[in-house]
Amino acid sequence: MRFLHTADWHIxxxxxxxxxxxxxxxxxxxxxxxxxxxxxxxxxVAGDLYDRGVPAIDAVQLFNKKIIAFNLQNKLPLLTISGNxxxxxxxxxxxxxxxxxxxxxxxxxxxxxxPIVIEDTQFxxxxxxxxxxARLYFEDESIKTLAKAMERVIAAMTARFDPQKKHVLxxxxxxxxSSQSDSETKIMVGGLDSVPVDLLAVFDYVALGHLHxxxxxxxxxxxxxxxxxxxxxxxxKQTKGVYIVDTQDFSRSFYPLxxxxxxxxxxxxYEELLAPEFYQSIPREDFLxxxxxxxxxxxxxxxxxxxxxxxxxxxERLNQxxxxxxxxxxxxxxxxxxxxxxxxxxxxxxxxxxxxxxDWLAKGLQATSKQVEKL
Amino acid sequence: MRFLHTADWHIxxxxxxxxxxxxxxxxxxxxxxxxxxxxxxxxxVAGDLYDRGVPAIDAVQLFNKKIIAFNLQNKLPLLTISGNxxxxxxxxxxxxxxxxxxxxxxxxxxxxxxPIVIEDTQFxxxxxxxxxxARLYFEDESIKTLAKAMERVIAAMTARFDPQKKHVLxxxxxxxxSSQSDSETKIMVGGLDSVPVDLLAVFDYVALGHLHxxxxxxxxxxxxxxxxxxxxxxxxKQTKGVYIVDTQDFSRSFYPLxxxxxxxxxxxxYEELLAPEFYQSIPREDFLxxxxxxxxxxxxxxxxxxxxxxxxxxxERLNQxxxxxxxxxxxxxxxxxxxxxxxxxxxxxxxxxxxxxxDWLAKGLQATSKQVEKL
Numbered sequence: 001m002r003f004l005h006t007a008d009w010h011i012x013x014x015x016x017x018x019x020x021x022x023x024x025x026x027x028x029x030x031x032x033x034x035x036x037x038x039x040x041x042x043x044x045v046a047g048d049l050y051d052r053g054v055p056a057i058d059a060v061q062l063f064n065k066k067i068i069a070f071n072l073q074n075k076l077p078l079l080t081i082s083g084n085x086x087x088x089x090x091x092x093x094x095x096x097x098x099x100x101x102x103x104x105x106x107x108x109x110x111x112x113x114x115p116i117v118i119e120d121t122q123f124x125x126x127x128x129x130x131x132x133x134a135r136l137y138f139e140d141e142s143i144k145t146l147a148k149a150m151e152r153v154i155a156a157m158t159a160r161f162d163p164q165k166k167h168v169l170x171x172x173x174x175x176x177x178s179s180q181s182d183s184e185t186k187i188m189v190g191g192l193d194s195v196p197v198d199l200l201a202v203f204d205y206v207a208l209g210h211l212h213x214x215x216x217x218x219x220x221x222x223x224x225x226x227x228x229x230x231x232x233x234x235x236x237k238q239t240k241g242v243y244i245v246d247t248q249d250f251s252r253s254f255y256p257l258x259x260x261x262x263x264x265x266x267x268x269x270y271e272e273l274l275a276p277e278f279y280q281s282i283p284r285e286d287f288l289x290x291x292x293x294x295x296x297x298x299x300x301x302x303x304x305x306x307x308x309x310x311x312x313x314x315x316e317r318l319n320q321x322x323x324x325x326x327x328x329x330x331x332x333x334x335x336x337x338x339x340x341x342x343x344x345x346x347x348x349x350x351x352x353x354x355x356x357x358x359d360w361l362a363k364g365l366q367a368t369s370k371q372v373e374k375l
Numbered sequence: 376m377r378f379l380h381t382a383d384w385h386i387x388x389x390x391x392x393x394x395x396x397x398x399x400x401x402x403x404x405x406x407x408x409x410x411x412x413x414x415x416x417x418x419x420v421a422g423d424l425y426d427r428g429v430p431a432i433d434a435v436q437l438f439n440k441k442i443i444a445f446n447l448q449n450k451l452p453l454l455t456i457s458g459n460x461x462x463x464x465x466x467x468x469x470x471x472x473x474x475x476x477x478x479x480x481x482x483x484x485x486x487x488x489x490p491i492v493i494e495d496t497q498f499x500x501x502x503x504x505x506x507x508x509a510r511l512y513f514e515d516e517s518i519k520t521l522a523k524a525m526e527r528v529i530a531a532m533t534a535r536f537d538p539q540k541k542h543v544l545x546x547x548x549x550x551x552x553s554s555q556s557d558s559e560t561k562i563m564v565g566g567l568d569s570v571p572v573d574l575l576a577v578f579d580y581v582a583l584g585h586l587h588x589x590x591x592x593x594x595x596x597x598x599x600x601x602x603x604x605x606x607x608x609x610x611x612k613q614t615k616g617v618y619i620v621d622t623q624d625f626s627r628s629f630y631p632l633x634x635x636x637x638x639x640x641x642x643x644x645y646e647e648l649l650a651p652e653f654y655q656s657i658p659r660e661d662f663l664x665x666x667x668x669x670x671x672x673x674x675x676x677x678x679x680x681x682x683x684x685x686x687x688x689x690x691e692r693l694n695q696x697x698x699x700x701x702x703x704x705x706x707x708x709x710x711x712x713x714x715x716x717x718x719x720x721x722x723x724x725x726x727x728x729x730x731x732x733x734d735w736l737a738k739g740l741q742a743t744s745k746q747v748e749k750l
Contacts, residue, residue: 054429057464064468072471089432093439094469096447097476 001119003079004035005243005252007046007172007209008227010085012059014051015231015263015287016313021062026260027228028066031242034255035076038244042102042118043076046209046225047083047128047172053090067103077102079116081127083172083209088127109133113156117165121204121247124157126171128210146173150195158202166247169200172209175217175224197222205250213238214254221250230263233289233313261311267291267318270298279308287311291318295349337365376494378454379410380618380627382421382547382584383602385460387434389426390606390638390662391688396437401635402603403441406617409630410451413619417477417493418451421584421600422458422503422547428465442478452477454491456502458547458584463502484508488531496541496579496622499532503547503585521548525570533577541622544575547584550592550599572597580625588613589629596625605638608664608688636686642666642693645673654683662686666693670724712740 011024035043050059070076080103082088088107095105104116106125115122134149135141138156143149150173161167176194197219200206206222212235214226225243230236241256266288272278273290288309292301294317306312341361342353353361386399410418425434445451455478457463463482470480479491481500490497509524510516513531518524525548536542551569572594575581581597587610589601600618605611616631641663647653648665663684667676669692681687716736717728728736 057462060465060468068471087432090435093435094472096443097469097472097478100475101472103472 001041001121001247002038002244003042003044003247004031004038004040005044005046005207005223005225005245006031006228007225008048008083008212009045010048010051010227010231011063012051012055013231018287018311018313020229021058023229023260025062025066027257030257031228032066032070032074034242036074040244041077043070043078044170044207045078045080046170046207047081048085048209049080049082049091050086052085053087071101071103077118078104079123079125079170080105081125081170081172082107084128109137112153113160115160119247121166121168122162123168123170126153126169128172146193147195147199150199154199154202166204167202169203169206171206174210175200175208175222177217205245207245214241214243223252228257229259233263233265236263236265261286263287265289265291267293269293270301273305273308284309285311287313289313290315292316293318338362376416376496376622377413378417378419378620378622379406379413379415380419380421380582380598380600380620381406381603382600383423383458383587384420385423385426385602385606386438387426387430388606393662393686393688395604396433398604398635400437400441402632405632406603407441407445407449409617411449415619416452418445418453419545419582420453420455421545421582422456423460423584424455424457424466425461427460428462446476446478452493453479454498454500454545455480456500456545456547457482459503484512487528488535490535492540494622496543497537498543498545501528501544501546521568521570522574525574529574529577541579542577544578544581546581549585550575550583550597552592580620582620589616598627603632604634608638608640611638611640636661638662640664640666642668644668645676648680648683659684660686662688664688665690667691668693713737
């Protein structure tokens with residue numbers, strides 16, 4: 001049996017104020033088309049269905065429409081959980097009806113221990129939860145951390161294992177690298193609120209949500225699917241997509257999605273950006289973060305550029321980016337003023353000082369020096 | 376076939392800051408028990424399921440729990456619509472799943488024209504809507520009022536009538552008395568945004584929500600069920616309940632509900648209110664509006680009384696109530712100062728002036744009069 005693994009839809013999320021509903025609808029349509037084409041038996045969505053506990057009405061409408069398409073129109077079983085961005089109580093509404101058509105949506109820890117069996121596999125759907133909820137559920141005051149809570153959760157799940165079946169965990173948390181991992185990994189994945197992957201060894205596959213990069217964790221059977229879209233400029237180099245997993249041997253393949261509008265950084269001058277031969281040669285409808293190479297003030301810059309680049313996320317001065325790197329260097333060599341100014345000018349402008357500029361600098365520094373001595 | 380008709384649940388509503396979830400849960404339990412005992416075939420809820428478009432989480436949980444009890448546990452078909460207090464888009468989530476177990480929840484005008492057939496009756500579930508939605512739906516710019524919109528809506532419904540069946544409309548609006556009704560009725564039910572009952576003549580029964588008093592409209596077959604609970608002190612004299620309607624001849628019976636905590640006005644003195652023999656003889660757990668007969672300031676009054684009357688809604692000075700009536704009289708007779716003061720004192724205190732008070736008043740008025748002459 002094969003299932004599709006996706007997560008972190010974050011329906012209703014905005015990017016620098018831009019609505020992403022069109023892009024999200026398109027990505028979900030691609031996932032559905034892929035699920036149909038690849039004839040998967042079920043679709044796993046590992047939490048953060050919505051971006052907010054009280055999503056906007058148009059987000060509710062989009063989610064409703066798409067799960068109807070998956071589950072009612074295309075008869076695909078859905079194995080879904082709430083994530084930390086979802087309101088479990090609000091999502092919970094109506095779930096007894098949903099499960100009648102194999103749309104399983106677990107939002108409470110108490111629901112995690114009854115596996116959903118599909119063909120050869122038991123799926124344990126563990127929604128996002130806080131340690132205090134495990135403390136109440138197990139009536140054990142010693143549960144203070146997520147790792148400790150997960151020990152108990154997994155033990156309770158293991159007790160329900162059918163040895164004739166494969167065992168898949170669907171969950172939404174920070175998975176910390178193995179106990180041999182370096183400290184950097186541990187910091188990256190969240191410290192106290194993380195789950196050591198070693199705990200997950202009883203499962204054949206762990207379908208995770210939470211981290212938006214599907215390569216966030218390299219592990220034989222613990223896998224983030226990542227989000228279906230880039231939700232930050234910092235993710236522009238990442239490929240977004242979904243996994244299809246075969247329960248025969250838990251081999252899996254990554255299927256990239258093609259975004260309706262990509263998220264990209266563009267480095268150019270104001271003059272280039274305004275030139276038709278430039279902007280007609282690039283996908284100017286994309287979500288663009290522009291690094292502007294010009295110096296000097298340009299009035300009404302954002303509005304002018306938005307006429308051409310309708311999804312312009314923001315403008316950075318390239319100089320400002322470099323200045324941050326530069327500042328560190330400057331602090332270390334505050335004793336050679338002429339050198340600092342010369343280097344600073346070069347880094348800000350990619351030009352060197354002309355002879356007359358060098359003269360002016362020398363005279364200026366000399367005059368300043370004399371003033372300081374007088375004081 | 377017999378069905379139960381209720382409306383205006385307003386789950387999540389608060390009364391002077393007091394949560395009513397316990398009372399609402401109890402009232403819904405009574406309705407369910409009645410439906411089961413009377414073996415009705417379906418339950419109609421004519422709008423305003425929630426009190427707000429984005430209900431609080433505990434309201435969502437209560438509604439979820441109760442409709443599971445009605446529809447899944449007791450297999451009762453539910454015929455429900457959204458009211459003006461509901462967010463139709465939010466309520467709409469999941470409805471294709473709900474309808475599989477005959478939990479019909481119509482939230483859009485477009486859904487109103489496909490009747491739900493139960494035994495001998497076609498039910499048309501018309502959610503609350505605004506005239507502009509009918510304008511869009513019928514592509515008719517001439518639709519400006521709700522009455523005009525309803526003409527078109529009813530014509531479209533009539534076209535779907537099965538002559539072999541009875542026809543019930545479930546709706547949520549102000550129904551204006553017949554064309555012969557007096558102007559008072561017309562004002563009461565909302566003027567421009569009302570629906571003349573004459574328009575409804577094609578139906579055998581119209582199950583309405585919106586007005587919380589089941590006696591708001593006296594009509595042979597257009598009926599408000601009223602809310603299941605008193606949601607304001609001004610409703611204290613009303614009886615709350617539900618109707619059970621027989622589709623044989625559309626005879627109907629009103630079944631009162633017994634509130635877990637009633638809403639009542641209590642007139643008493645501070646001394647009485649604090650006396651155990653008084654408060655032990657009354658249902659002091661009720662939602663009480665107290666009319667205090669004392670004059671004078673009583674420190675920390677509200678807190679003292681809340682220790683005994685935990686659901687104390689508010690305190691009125693009886694004097695203040697009377698003063699409002701009094702003010703009108705005073706305005707009309709501003710020319711006889713001694714008479715005004717004497718009468719005012721009597722109405723405020725239920726006492727007459729003593730001889731020395733009369734002396735003091737006469738002297739005071741005389742002195743004032745002299746001062747005025749000097750000016």
